[in-house]
Amino acid sequence: MDRPPLTAFLRTALRLLTVQASWNYERMIGVGLGYASEPLLRALPGGREGERYRGAMRRAARYFNAHPYLTGLAAGALARAEHDGVPGERIERLRTALLGPLGAVGDRLVWAGTLPAASAVGLVLCASAPAGVGALALLALYNVPHVALRVWGLRAGWRSGTSLAQALAEPVLTAGLRWVGPAAALGVGIALPFVAYRLAADLDLPAIGAGAASALGTWIAGRWLAPTLEGVRLGLLATVAVLLGSWL
C-alpha cells in the first residue's frame, strides 16, 4: 500500500474545516466528505487516472451525515479501506455503519457537552471580568478539545480503516462522554446567578421585578405550557408585549 504523503493529510484536514459548506437535504454532508477525502485518494495505485481512484471517487460524494468534527474519522477510515483494496460493497457498508455512531457521539460530546460548558465559563467571566476575557475563555476552552478531536479523528480513522469501532472505544472518548454532560450542567448552573447579578446592576427595582416575572413566565411556558416554543420566539413575543404595553 502506498501511504499518501503528509501534504495529502494536511489538505484533507483543511478541507474538513468546510465539510458542511454544501449541506443539503439529499446528500447532507456527502459532497463535503468527498471533497475532503479526495487528496487521500490521489495516492491510490494508478494515480488520478487510475480505475481505483475513479471507483473511490464514485463512492466519495454519496449520502453521508455525521458530526462535522468526527467526519475526519470517516474520511480517514474510508480512504484507508480504499488503499487496502477492500471491495466497494464493504466500503459502502462501512460508510453506512458510521452514520449513527459518529453523529450520536459528536452531538453528545460537543453540542450537548463541550459547547455549553465553554459557553458557561465565558458567561461567568463576561459577568465578572474585564471585557473580552469571557469571549477569549470561551474560544480557548472550546477550541482546544475541538481541534484535538479533529486531528485525532483523521489520524485514528486512517490507522483503523475498517476496524473503526476500536477507535470509538478510546478511553479518553468514553470518559469525555461520561463527564462532559454533567460539567455542562454544572457550568450553566454556576453561570446563571453571575449573569443575573451582572444584568441587575444596571436595572432599577421595578425593572428587576418585571425581569423576574418574565423569567418565571418563560420557565413555566418552557417546561409545561409550550415546551416546543424556543426562547427566541418567546423573546420576540415579550418584545411585542412591552411595545404594546408602553404604547397603550
Added chain:
Amino acid sequence: MTAWQFGALLAWGVVAGLDLVSVLQVMVARPLVSGTVAGAIVGNPAAGVLVGMVLELYALEVIPVGGSRYPDFGPAAVAGTAAAAQAPLGEIGPGIAVGLLVAYLGDWSIVALRRWNTQRVRAAAVALDAGDLATISRVQLGGIVGDGVRAGVLTLGGLGLALAARRWPLLDTRGAHLLTAVLAGVGLATAATNGVRLAERGRGVWWFTVGLAGGIAWIVLR
C-alpha cells in the same frame, strides 16, 4: 456610525455567519464572541459584551444537530450591538430585540440556503455520482460563497434595522429599560430550562442544582 465601522461590522457579520456551519466552526459565531468584537468595533465594548451575554443565554438552547433548524446568532449579535451602541447599559433592550429578530430571520435564511444547495446537488447528480472532482469542488465551494452571501445579506439587513431602531426609537427610555429587564429574564429562564434539559440524564439535575447553589453562594459571599 462611521463608514469604516459599518464596513467592519458587515465583514465581521459575514465571518460570524460563515463560522456557524460552513467554515471552521470555531465558535466566533457565538453571540458572546461576535457581540464582544462588535462592541470593540463600535467603540462601546461594554454594550457589546452585555448584548452578547444576553443573546448567549438564548443561544444555549440551540443544539445544531444535523438537519435541525436553528437561529443565526452571529450576525444577530453584530446587529444588536450596533443598535445598542449609543444607549446606556440599562437600556440595551431594543438592541437585544433587534438581535433576536435577526437571529430568527437567520433561521429562515439557513433553510433557504439548504434548499438552494439541494437544487444544485440535484442538478449535478450525474456528475457527482460519477465522482467528477471538478463538480464536487464546484458544489462545495459554491456552498461557501452562497453562505457568505447569506450571512452578508442577513448582517446588512440587521445593520439596517439597527440604524432604524437608533433613528426612530419605538420606546422611550423607561420602556427601553423595562424591555432590557424582560428580555434578560426570558433569556435567563431559557438558559435555565436548557440547563435542566442538558442535565436530565442520570445525575445531571444534581450537577445543575449544585452549580446553581454554588453560583448563588459565590455572589452572596464575595
